[in-house]
Amino acid sequence: xxxxxxxxxxxxxxxxxxxxxxxxxxxxxxxxxxxxxxxxxxxxxxxxxxxxxxxxxxxxxxxxxxxxxxxxxxxxxxxxxxxxxxxxxxxxxxxxxxxxxxxxxxxxxxxxxxxxxxxxxxxxxxxxxxxxxxxxxxxxxxxxxxxxxxxxxxxxxxxxxxxxxxxxxxxxxxxxxxxxxxxxxxxxxxxxxxxxxxxxxxxxxxxxxxxxxxxxxxxxxxxxxxxxxxxxxxxxxxxxxxxxxxxxxxxxxxxxxxxxxxxxxxxxxxxxx
Amino acid sequence: xxxxxxxxxxxxxxxxxxxxxxxxxxxxxxxxxxxxxxxxxxxxxxxxxxxxxxxxxxxxxxxxxxxxxxxxxxxxxxxxxxxxxxxxxxxxxxxxxxxxxxxxxxxxxxxxxxxxxxxxxxxxxxxxxxxxxxxxxxxxxxxxxxxxxxxxxxxxxxxxxxxxxxxxxxxxxxxxxxxxxxxxxxxxxxxxxxxxxxxxxxxxxxxxxxxxxxxxxxxxxxxxxxxxxxxxxxxxxxxxxxxxxxxxxxxxxxxxxxxxxxxxxxxxxxxxx
Numbered sequence: 001x002x003x004x005x006x007x008x009x010x011x012x013x014x015x016x017x018x019x020x021x022x023x024x025x026x027x028x029x030x031x032x033x034x035x036x037x038x039x040x041x042x043x044x045x046x047x048x049x050x051x052x053x054x055x056x057x058x059x060x061x062x063x064x065x066x067x068x069x070x071x072x073x074x075x076x077x078x079x080x081x082x083x084x085x086x087x088x089x090x091x092x093x094x095x096x097x098x099x100x101x102x103x104x105x106x107x108x109x110x111x112x113x114x115x116x117x118x119x120x121x122x123x124x125x126x127x128x129x130x131x132x133x134x135x136x137x138x139x140x141x142x143x144x145x146x147x148x149x150x151x152x153x154x155x156x157x158x159x160x161x162x163x164x165x166x167x168x169x170x171x172x173x174x175x176x177x178x179x180x181x182x183x184x185x186x187x188x189x190x191x192x193x194x195x196x197x198x199x200x201x202x203x204x205x206x207x208x209x210x211x212x213x214x215x216x217x218x219x220x221x222x223x224x225x226x227x228x229x230x231x232x233x234x235x236x237x238x239x240x241x242x243x244x245x246x247x248x249x250x251x252x253x254x255x256x257x258x259x260x261x262x263x264x265x266x267x268x269x270x271x272x273x
Numbered sequence: 274x275x276x277x278x279x280x281x282x283x284x285x286x287x288x289x290x291x292x293x294x295x296x297x298x299x300x301x302x303x304x305x306x307x308x309x310x311x312x313x314x315x316x317x318x319x320x321x322x323x324x325x326x327x328x329x330x331x332x333x334x335x336x337x338x339x340x341x342x343x344x345x346x347x348x349x350x351x352x353x354x355x356x357x358x359x360x361x362x363x364x365x366x367x368x369x370x371x372x373x374x375x376x377x378x379x380x381x382x383x384x385x386x387x388x389x390x391x392x393x394x395x396x397x398x399x400x401x402x403x404x405x406x407x408x409x410x411x412x413x414x415x416x417x418x419x420x421x422x423x424x425x426x427x428x429x430x431x432x433x434x435x436x437x438x439x440x441x442x443x444x445x446x447x448x449x450x451x452x453x454x455x456x457x458x459x460x461x462x463x464x465x466x467x468x469x470x471x472x473x474x475x476x477x478x479x480x481x482x483x484x485x486x487x488x489x490x491x492x493x494x495x496x497x498x499x500x501x502x503x504x505x506x507x508x509x510x511x512x513x514x515x516x517x518x519x520x521x522x523x524x525x526x527x528x529x530x531x532x533x534x535x536x537x538x539x540x541x542x543x544x545x546x
Contacts (some may be wrong), residue, residue, distance in 0.1 A: 017334075017338075019337070019338060019339070020337040021336060023339065024339045024341075038337055040334070041334065041336070044334055045333060049335075050333050054327070057323075057327045059287075059290060060317030060323050061287060061313070061315070062318065062322075062326065062520070062521045063294060063311065064292070064293040064294065064311055064520050064521050065290075065292060065521050066293040066297045068296065245334050245335060245336060247336055271544070
């Protein structure tokens with residue numbers, strides 16, 4: 001079974017499927033609404049995914065499951081094959097969603113006694129991640145982007161200033177919500193700034209499989225700045241959710257090298273996610 | 274389609290299904306192991322459940338879902354039909370698992386400035402709930418049960434003493450792990466103690482559909498002590514997980530009357546569960 005053109009052209013109605021995008025957010029707009037809110041799609045996933053899910057459903061018993069090595073193996077194999085970069089299997093940690101990883105970092109891993117955790121984000125940004133930081137009482141510094149109506153660019157001076165005393169940079173690649181895929185040059189410039197400070201960077205790359213034909217190609221920050229990856233300064237977030245229209249299944253590969261991985265595993269146990 | 278005797282007599286192997294009970298906990302015991310660890314089962318769920326899950330799998334798109342009123346309606350209808358008691362639909366709150374509700378209570382809802390949250394539990398108890406309390410830094414008071422080798426009973430004097438200054442009582446009915454279903458008289462006696470203190474009681478009743486033929490029948494504490502329910506002192510936990518062998522699907526109905534419901538909804542948002 002392979003995906004056919006028909007899979008990408010046949011519209012799938014998701015009304016009446018407990019869909020957050022349709023049954024909740026588009027409810028008051030009527031049945032002719034075109035929902036452009038949540039980033040999931042109105043066509044079916046690829047045959048391999050549909051078959052695997054149907055097989056799990058056919059089992060007939062639905063007891064407690066566990067995450068095994070095949071999750072990390074699938075994640076690293078995909079990253080290697082598609083994007084020419086991956087980490088080791090042991091550097092992959094399972095979280096349902098990126099937001100729970102950010103919560104673990106700002107609620108439990110990064111806090112220290114002398115002052116609030118300082119978080120830097122480009123602005124605009126995906127708001128649930130910022131809400132987690134605000135609820136945790138962090139000092140949240142927003143660096144406004146330039147030219148968002150055209151292609152969006154970074155105010156590098158403002159970013160450098162913000163990073164000087166930061167604990168965490170929230171980075172997204174492709175950028176959410178502008179869709180900008182950062183070039184290697186831009187990420188090299190970011191890496192230079194990161195080498196001048198001590199901030200951890202969480203690179204949320206869950207949309208990285210979406211590249212426009214002929215447009216900017218995606219590169220992981222960890223690939224561009226291997227030294228920062230090796231020193232444990234980059235938390236790389238990957239997920240099949242957007243690519244395969246399975247965001248509701250909640251599986252995210254949180255990748256980090258070094259001792260932070262053990263801290264994150266402890267938080268996974270603590271949060272019972 | 275209705276369940277047949279065959280559904281309850283045909284053994285279902287769960288090896289190789291990412292099962293926590295088998296592929297993780299029984300792994301080192303070999304393929305002839307009889308796993309008695311996790312409370313999920315080796316036969317298929319009822320046809321109605323299997324059909325509903327197969328239908329969801331057949332949809333082909335697996336985007337973000339939301340919990341709608343049909344969840345609370347199903348929970349209250351079941352409790353009414355099976356157990357002669359239910360709450361109103363608006364008093365039902367969705368959590369994946371009971372442990373996340375306990376975490377919300379001891380981490381965020383109950384803490385106050387002057388001293389740690391005081392939690393009382395019978396001993397033995399389901400350890401993950403106690404671990405959540407310990408991690409939250411609560412003052413955890415264990416009241417040893419009597420005669421656990423025979424049928425298990427409560428040391429009422431010790432329980433009364435422990436409750437005097439308690440914020441939360443962790444109650445399970447049927448009791449986990451002894452399996453004791455508490456009689457109406459026992460629960461009336463508990464209610465008397467609760468009226469003399471101010472502790473909230475979390476009644477974890479997720480095994481309540483399991484009654485032995487001819488044995489003690491189950492009654493919800495909220496049914497036995499309507500005044501405590503109406504005053505918002507009882508958090509009643511119900512779930513289809515054990516009954517239908519769908520614990521891995523993670524759906525729990527947390528029922529409470531009054532303003533605590535809004536606090537729990539805020540924590541559901543905070544925890545991104």
